[in-house]
Each structure stands twice: as C-alpha cells, then as structure tokens.
Amino acid sequence: MQNVTKSKWWQTMILKTIAMVLIGFIVFGPLMGTLLWSFAEKWFWPAAFPQELGLKYWKIAFTGQSPVLDSMAISITIALIVVVLATLISVPAGYALARFNLPWKRILLVLFLMPQAFPQLPVFINMTSIFYRYDLVGTVPGVIAVHLVISLVYSVWITTAAFKSIPVTLEEAARNLGASRLRVFFRITLPLATPGLIASSIFVFITSFDEFTGTFFIGAPFIQTLPTLMYTASMGYNMQYASVIAILLTIPALLFMLVLEKFLKAEYISGLGV
Amino acid sequence: MQPRAAVKRPSIRVSDGQREAVSGLVLVLPALLVLCVLYIYPLCASIAGSFVSDEGIGLHNFAKAFTLYGTDILFTIGITIITLVLVFVVAVLTASFLRFRNWPFLNFVYRLPLFIPYLIAGHTMRVFLAPHGILNILISRVTGLSDLPGLAFSWIGLVITFVWKQFPLATLLILGAFQSVEDSYIEASLNLGGNKVRAVWEILLPICRPTVLVAMVLTFVSTIGCLTIPLLIGPSKPVMLPIDMAFRINYMGDWGVANALGVISYLIVIALSMYYLSYTVKKEDA
Structure with missing residues (x-):
C-alpha cells in the first residue's frame, strides 16, 4: 500500500x-x-x-557619449508629469463617478476606455496632423499629451473603483458630526483611497514609460525616449545595445509587478467590472 | 443634531438630483475635456479624413485601400483570429487549471509577459526566434539538425509573439471571474457525473461570459492595432494594417488612404465584436 x-x-x-x-x-x-x-x-x-x-555594452550605455542616459531622463520626466496630470484630473472624475448620481455614468466610463479598446494608430496619426498646426510635434508637451490620453483609462477606472470600495457610512459619520463635504473628502475619503491612487499612478507611469507608437509619431525626430531609442537599435541589428535598453525598460515594470500585488486590492478589480 | 435626516438619506446625496448631476459633471469635466480634445477629435478627424482625397469627397480612398492592400486586410484578419483563438485556449486552460488546483509557481510565473512592453516582447522574440536565435540553437543541440528555418519574420513568429504577450491578461481576467464562481456550482456539476472539462465548459464559461468577452475584445483590439510587434518580427510581405498606415504617412504623406485603412480596422473591430456578442447571446438562448 x-x-x-x-x-x-x-x-x-x-x-x-x-x-x-x-x-x-x-x-x-x-x-x-x-x-x-x-x-x-x-x-x-x-x-x-x-x-x-x-559588461562592455552596459558600460557603453552608461558613459557620456551614448544617448541612453539622456533618453532615460526624458522618459522618466515625461512619465512623472503624466502621473501628476492624470491624478489631478482623475481624482475629481473618479470621485464623481463613484459617489454622484451622474447621468450616462456607464457611457462615460466606456468613453475613457476607448483609447485602449479601439485601434490607436489612426488616432495617433491624426493627432500628429493636428499637433503640426500648433507646433506640438517633436516637443515634450506633445508627447505628454499622447501619453496622458492613453493612460487616462487606468487612472479614471482605478480611482473610481478605489472610491467605490470605501464604505459610504464612514463619510456619513463624519458629515453627521458636522464636517463639510470638502473636509470629509480630504480628511476621510482621500487618505483611505491612497492605495488605489498609488496603484493607478503605477499603471500610468508604466504606460507612459513604455509607450512607443504615439511617441514614435508625435515625438519624432526630436524627442528620443528610451523605447524609441531601443526600436532604432533593434531595427539596426545592434542586438547587444538594444538588449541593454530592453532590460532597462523592463526593470521598472517587473519591480512594480511585485509592488502592485500590495496595492491592487481584489475589491478594485471587481470594482472595474464592466 | 439631526439624526432623523441621516436615516432619511442613506447616502450623502444632495436632495436635488439635478444639482448633484451638475456638480458631478463639473468634477468629471477636466478629464472629459482632455479625452474629447486629444482623443475624440482626432478619432473623428480620421473618419472624416478617410472620405477626402485629391479626387474630392467620396470613397476613392477606400477603393485605393482595397486594391493596394486587399491581401494585407485579409492577412490582418487571419492573424488576429488565429491569435484570438489561441489566446482563448491557452487562457482558459491556464485559468481552469488554477481554478481547480492551487499552484503558486504557475500563478506567479504566467503573469510575467503582462509586464513586458509590446516593444520589448517584439525585440525579445526577434532574438529568440531568429534563424540563428536561441530557440534554434537549443533545438539543433538536442536534435543535431542544422539549417533550421527561423520563425522570426514569418506569420508563425508573429502569432507566437502575440499569444505570448497577450495570454496573461486574458488569463488574469478569466481566472478572476472563475474564482468568483462559488464552489457549490462546480461540485453540483461534478456530483451529477460531469468531469472538470464539462464543469469548465458548461458551468464556469457561461457564468463568466461577460468577463471572457471583455478579455477577448481587448486581445482582439490590441492585436489588430499593434504596430510594434509586426514591425519587429512580422514578415515583410504581407504585412499587418498598422504597418501600411505608417508607410502611407511616413513615405507617401498620403493621409487619405491611411485614414481609410484606419476606418477599415475600426469596422473589422466592430464587426467581430458584434459577431462575438450575437454568437454568445445565441448560445445562451439555446
């Protein structure tokens, strides 16, 4: 046996x-x-x-002559600005979508999903022709604008879910004790939603940091982010150099994958339910 | 003190519904404005632009797009459907396995490609599947064969890369839905003499239909609209539609045909979503 x-x-x-x-x-x-x-x-x-x-190619990437460090600085700067902008506009929007009795709430949520749920390239190329008129092609603000619109779905949806997961009773209790709605928001709701805001910021940061197609059209040829630099290297069969940049681009995403487990609560994912 | 008022109003809602709607819209407005100016406007411009050509307003761009890129349109649809089917199979298999058995190793490892950007996935597979790439080196070491064809720059490499990159998201979504189905449903099916395969096919999948639908539509759209993976690993002929669009813009400055190709890709997405929706609805009726 x-x-x-x-x-x-x-x-x-x-x-x-x-x-x-x-x-x-x-x-x-x-x-x-x-x-x-x-x-x-x-x-x-x-x-x-x-x-x-x-370590030859790693050394080349990190010494003065190579554009890797410059590109990395541009990529990180753009990503951080996009995170700030996305959070600033998503917190009020997410709060309203979670708490207010809004008409067409579902349609609004689906609208924010559109840039990720519909082919992006035709939009990018028309954005390029519109941006030409305002001299935004090849500038940092132009690239920030593209990154902002495609990462908006993550920040709006995750903040909405985060606000939804906070029990209304907590806000009511504070309101009944005489706190104003604004005070309740900043003292009760916002602190409780912080994990959700961090999760949303992580998604937005990664989306912007790794974004290629929009940057390729709007940023070219003056704005060289890390992804566009990697693309050029890979297409030129500069395999070692391209691989170094590829790893640099992957590290933040992998790090965040570990961190995200902590912040992306199951309630948020269920709150995303369409 | 106004305890009665608190009982009357179960949530902090302004009594006047319209005032609430207005203040809510004001809060949503900044995000909505960004979306309208940076997304809806260029989206409409792409549709409008597809009808404008040197010959005036009409369907000239579409005629040109179909004659020049007819093969590419079919190729794009074919690759996308093959990818979709494979992603569905792999994702449902992985999710079902993890639903019935807790295996932390698989549960952690399968997510990795989700965090690899499309561009990196393309580059990585370019290295991996090249004629003298890692995969062929290993195969020729094991089997002794040499002169193996490279899978990179062929439609097979393209599909492998798409599936590798996209099955984790579908699995994540479907597994989440599977796990929200109570064990009692599955036990009931197993007790009635069904096996696990039937439990997945007849219990889990129908209950989780909306999530599966979302996962499949997301997979479909990101495959059909992806520029980077076809650029880095796709064959040089035929190519996927995004490459044709980029070519029309970058080398020809021909916005009309590029926009027509864009509208064709919108229509493919809408048609397949509708087909999928009606198919799953029909299945539920049966």
Whole structure:
C-alpha cells in the first residue's frame, strides 16, 4: 500500500518538474535570450552560449557619449508629469463617478476606455496632423499629451473603483458630526483611497514609460525616449545595445509587478467590472 | 443634531438630483475635456479624413485601400483570429487549471509577459526566434539538425509573439471571474457525473461570459492595432494594417488612404465584436 502511494508521489513530482521546466522555458526563455545578449561581447552561431561575456555594452550605455542616459531622463520626466496630470484630473472624475448620481455614468466610463479598446494608430496619426498646426510635434508637451490620453483609462477606472470600495457610512459619520463635504473628502475619503491612487499612478507611469507608437509619431525626430531609442537599435541589428535598453525598460515594470500585488486590492478589480 | 435626516438619506446625496448631476459633471469635466480634445477629435478627424482625397469627397480612398492592400486586410484578419483563438485556449486552460488546483509557481510565473512592453516582447522574440536565435540553437543541440528555418519574420513568429504577450491578461481576467464562481456550482456539476472539462465548459464559461468577452475584445483590439510587434518580427510581405498606415504617412504623406485603412480596422473591430456578442447571446438562448 505504502509503495503504491510512494511511486505515485514520485510520478507527480517528476511530472511537476517537467511541467515547471516547460512553463519556465515558455515564459522565461525568450527573455533569457535578451538578457544573455546584453552581456554578450562575442556570440557566433552555433554556440549555445556567448563566447565572451562582459559588461562592455552596459558600460557603453552608461558613459557620456551614448544617448541612453539622456533618453532615460526624458522618459522618466515625461512619465512623472503624466502621473501628476492624470491624478489631478482623475481624482475629481473618479470621485464623481463613484459617489454622484451622474447621468450616462456607464457611457462615460466606456468613453475613457476607448483609447485602449479601439485601434490607436489612426488616432495617433491624426493627432500628429493636428499637433503640426500648433507646433506640438517633436516637443515634450506633445508627447505628454499622447501619453496622458492613453493612460487616462487606468487612472479614471482605478480611482473610481478605489472610491467605490470605501464604505459610504464612514463619510456619513463624519458629515453627521458636522464636517463639510470638502473636509470629509480630504480628511476621510482621500487618505483611505491612497492605495488605489498609488496603484493607478503605477499603471500610468508604466504606460507612459513604455509607450512607443504615439511617441514614435508625435515625438519624432526630436524627442528620443528610451523605447524609441531601443526600436532604432533593434531595427539596426545592434542586438547587444538594444538588449541593454530592453532590460532597462523592463526593470521598472517587473519591480512594480511585485509592488502592485500590495496595492491592487481584489475589491478594485471587481470594482472595474464592466 | 439631526439624526432623523441621516436615516432619511442613506447616502450623502444632495436632495436635488439635478444639482448633484451638475456638480458631478463639473468634477468629471477636466478629464472629459482632455479625452474629447486629444482623443475624440482626432478619432473623428480620421473618419472624416478617410472620405477626402485629391479626387474630392467620396470613397476613392477606400477603393485605393482595397486594391493596394486587399491581401494585407485579409492577412490582418487571419492573424488576429488565429491569435484570438489561441489566446482563448491557452487562457482558459491556464485559468481552469488554477481554478481547480492551487499552484503558486504557475500563478506567479504566467503573469510575467503582462509586464513586458509590446516593444520589448517584439525585440525579445526577434532574438529568440531568429534563424540563428536561441530557440534554434537549443533545438539543433538536442536534435543535431542544422539549417533550421527561423520563425522570426514569418506569420508563425508573429502569432507566437502575440499569444505570448497577450495570454496573461486574458488569463488574469478569466481566472478572476472563475474564482468568483462559488464552489457549490462546480461540485453540483461534478456530483451529477460531469468531469472538470464539462464543469469548465458548461458551468464556469457561461457564468463568466461577460468577463471572457471583455478579455477577448481587448486581445482582439490590441492585436489588430499593434504596430510594434509586426514591425519587429512580422514578415515583410504581407504585412499587418498598422504597418501600411505608417508607410502611407511616413513615405507617401498620403493621409487619405491611411485614414481609410484606419476606418477599415475600426469596422473589422466592430464587426467581430458584434459577431462575438450575437454568437454568445445565441448560445445562451439555446
């Protein structure tokens, strides 16, 4: 009897290991290639591993002549401004959508989803032609405007869900004690919604930091963000250099993936329910 | 003190509904303005622009788009539908597995591609699937075969990249919905002699239909509208519609045909969403 369970236990362990290796390869395999390339100084076919490993291309990326640091500074600046702007306009909107008896509430929420739920490219190219008239093409404000409109859905939806998840009774209690609506908002509602606002900021930051297509049309050729720089390198078969930038672009997203678990509560996701 | 008033008003709503609607709209207004100026306006401009060409107002751009890019339109629809079907299968399989069995490893690992930007996914697969890429190196080491064809720059590589990048979001959404279905429903089905496959197909999927629909529409739209992945890994001919649009603008300065292609992609999205909606509604009636 014991032997049977033991052999079964072995079988499941072996199966599980095979499954883990397979799943791991499917998910991590492609990324391993990029990671290896970023450290490869020489890698000729058909070697399974680079002949020479080193930090050469990382050093090149981080020394004065390369545009990587400048691009990174521009990318981070743009992303931070987009986060601030998106939060400023989404907090009142989210509060109203969560608490007020608004007409066409659903239509409004779907409208904010539109930029992510409908093909973006035709909009970007027409935005470019409109922005030409106002000299916004190739400028930082122009790029900020594109990033803002496509990240708006995350900030509006997540703030709405965050405000919805706060029990109305808490606000009522404060109101009954004589606090004004504004005071209640700043002293009770906003502090309680902070995790939601952080989650929304993270989404907005990542969306802006990694945005390529809009930047490619609106920002070109003067605004070189990290994604557009990586694209140029990859298209030019500059694999090592492109891989270094690719990793730089992925790190924040991966870090935030770990942080986000903490802030993106299940209530918010259910609150997003369409 | 006004305890009675608090009982009368279950939430802090201004008694006058209209005043509330107005103040609510004022709060939404900044966000709405940004959306209208930066999104709705260019969206309308793209539709209007598709009817304007050198020959005047009419359908000339569409005629030109169909004759020049007919193959690409079909190719785009084909790639998108294959991607959609594969994402559905992989996402439902992963979500079902995790619904029945708690495996933290898989639950954590499957999400990774979600956090890899499209551009990086394209570059990564370009390295991975190239003729002399990592995948072929490994295959030739194991099997001893050489001169393997690269999957990059072919439609297969394109589909692999799309599925790899997009199944995590669909899985995340579908798993969330699956987990909100109470165990008792599934147990009831299992007790009646059904197996897990039937429980997924007959209980979980129908109950979670709205979420599955959202997941599929999001997958569909991001596939059909994606520029970066086709640019980095797609074949050079035929190409996906976004590449044609970018080409019309960047090399020809031809906004009319680019906009016509844009409107065609809107129509494809609307048609497939409608088909999917009516199909799932019909299934529920049956």
